[in-house]
Every structure is written in structure tokens, then in C-alpha cells.
Amino acid sequence: MGEPVARQELPMHRALQCLPAMPVQFAPQDDLPEGAAYEQHIFDTRRVPTRDNLHDFFNGLVWLQFPQAKRRLNALQAGAIAAHGIGAVRGPLRDALTVFDENGALLDAPAPLWDALNARQWQRLFVDLRPLWREARLVLFGHALLEKLVAPRKPIVAHVYRAPAPMASLAQADAWLAQQMQPEYWATKPFTPLPVLGVPGWWAANEDPCFYADPQVFRPSRAMSDKTP
Structure with missing residues (x-):
């Protein structure tokens, strides 16, 4: 394209x-x-x-x-600017819209993968449940994310939003995503960080399970960190 x-x-x-x-x-x-x-x-x-x-x-x-989603995102940005002006801080809604516009992605994946991702259980997500990734589909939306992947680096993170299963086409995903962008909900940043080069098939280096033993990239959840003595 x-x-x-x-x-x-x-x-x-x-x-x-x-x-x-x-x-x-x-x-x-x-x-x-x-x-x-x-x-x-x-x-x-x-x-x-x-x-x-x-x-x-x-x-x-x-x-x-993604013409519908981009138009909706732009309309929400403009509405927030009209309501609050341009300041040193974007505010929750504009900040969330910017995060997704720059680094967002849609992930359609089986529930066990989502459970492991939300819990930051990286070993389970990428090693134990690795065969389940054959049933998943990751679609990139953020243009800064695409730019970063031209020169891949392990720490690259996408902010993923849970997509319906299945996404029959990009046009269907686009229309659905535009409808999801409701201001009060979107301002909560309903996204989950995903180190994209950990996804099976996205980088040859992740065939080695040791790839995921890097706490600077595959960070434990805050709850798990709080339990560490």
C-alpha cells in the first residue's frame, strides 16, 4: 500500500x-x-x-x-480544544487520544492471552501460551509506532485496545473503533501496554525464551512489584 x-x-x-x-x-x-x-x-x-x-x-x-476512526479521533481532539483551549497539559481525553493516535493497536486474542497480558505475566503470555498466538490478530494503528518499527528495538511498546472477535476486515474494525471512542470512556485510557517485538513471529530473537527475561522491557505488574521484599 x-x-x-x-x-x-x-x-x-x-x-x-x-x-x-x-x-x-x-x-x-x-x-x-x-x-x-x-x-x-x-x-x-x-x-x-x-x-x-x-x-x-x-x-x-x-x-x-482507518478513515472513520481518524476522523472521530480528530473531531474529539478539536472538541476538547474548543472547550478547554491549548494549555501546558493536554488533559485526560486529549492525552489518551494522542497516545492511541501515536502508538495504538488493536488486539483480537483468546481470553487467556488477555488475562496474562493484563496481569503482566510475560512468561505465561509469550512462552506458556505461545501456541494460542496463532489465533490472535494484532493490527497496528499508531503512526509513531509504525515509524519506530522501521528500526526495531526491543523496548518498543504498543498501547493495545481489545478488539472484537473476529475482525472480519479493516473496514469493519475501523467502523467499530470509531464507535468505541466515547469521550468519558476514552479519557480513562482503556489500553494495555504490549512490547510488540515479544509477539511470536514478530521478531526472530523472541524464539529464545531468554528473550523475555529482561525486566527493563517485560516489567512485572505493580502488584507483583509491591510484593517483592
Whole structure:
């Protein structure tokens, strides 16, 4: 999907605009007026200021794959800005929206995997229950997350949201995700951190169980830490 954009010797905003069925227009970065809020500008104009870098390249691809969710996310950002303005702190809702926009993912997985993930039981999640990952599907949403994975590093974390089973298509997942973004609920950050390179099949190094014996990445739950003498 992104290959036609990457091959074009054009400014990023023009290359992205060549993809069919884009739900917004992509504009050069200087389309954003000085002092204007990025999210508010997109909401008001349906134009996305775009730089010539990987970060904005992946943002464009996510707009193509998740148009409803991206529009909903942008509308909530703009609504929060209109209500509270731009301050030094984003506030719970804008902070949660930004976290998911940058590093979010959807995970459709059997209940035992979710139980182990929520409990931060990494050995159980990735080693004991490893065969169950064949029944799971992880779909990346965050454009910063995609950018990070261009140069993979063990500590990369996705903030995953539990998806319905099964996700028949990306279009279905997109519509469902947009409906999930209710302000009061989303402000609670209903996400779970997942070290994505620990997922079976995502990095060859995790075939060795010792890969997970790294407390700097695979941290125990706070409850377990509190029990440590």
C-alpha cells in the first residue's frame, strides 16, 4: 500500500494525495498557520499539514486504512480544544487520544492471552501460551509506532485496545473503533501496554525464551512489584 508513495519523487503531501480514496487532503507543513492547533486545523479544513518524513508518511497510510476512526479521533481532539483551549497539559481525553493516535493497536486474542497480558505475566503470555498466538490478530494503528518499527528495538511498546472477535476486515474494525471512542470512556485510557517485538513471529530473537527475561522491557505488574521484599 505504501510502496507507490515511497517510489514517487514528490513532496510527501503530493505523493500521499496520489493514493485513491483518501478521506482528507494532504498539504505542505506551512499550510498550518502560525499559532494554530494542528488538530483544530485539520478539523476545520480537512487538510493535513505534512512534512517530508517517515512519521507523516505513516500517518497518511493510517488515514487511508482507518478513515472513520481518524476522523472521530480528530473531531474529539478539536472538541476538547474548543472547550478547554491549548494549555501546558493536554488533559485526560486529549492525552489518551494522542497516545492511541501515536502508538495504538488493536488486539483480537483468546481470553487467556488477555488475562496474562493484563496481569503482566510475560512468561505465561509469550512462552506458556505461545501456541494460542496463532489465533490472535494484532493490527497496528499508531503512526509513531509504525515509524519506530522501521528500526526495531526491543523496548518498543504498543498501547493495545481489545478488539472484537473476529475482525472480519479493516473496514469493519475501523467502523467499530470509531464507535468505541466515547469521550468519558476514552479519557480513562482503556489500553494495555504490549512490547510488540515479544509477539511470536514478530521478531526472530523472541524464539529464545531468554528473550523475555529482561525486566527493563517485560516489567512485572505493580502488584507483583509491591510484593517483592
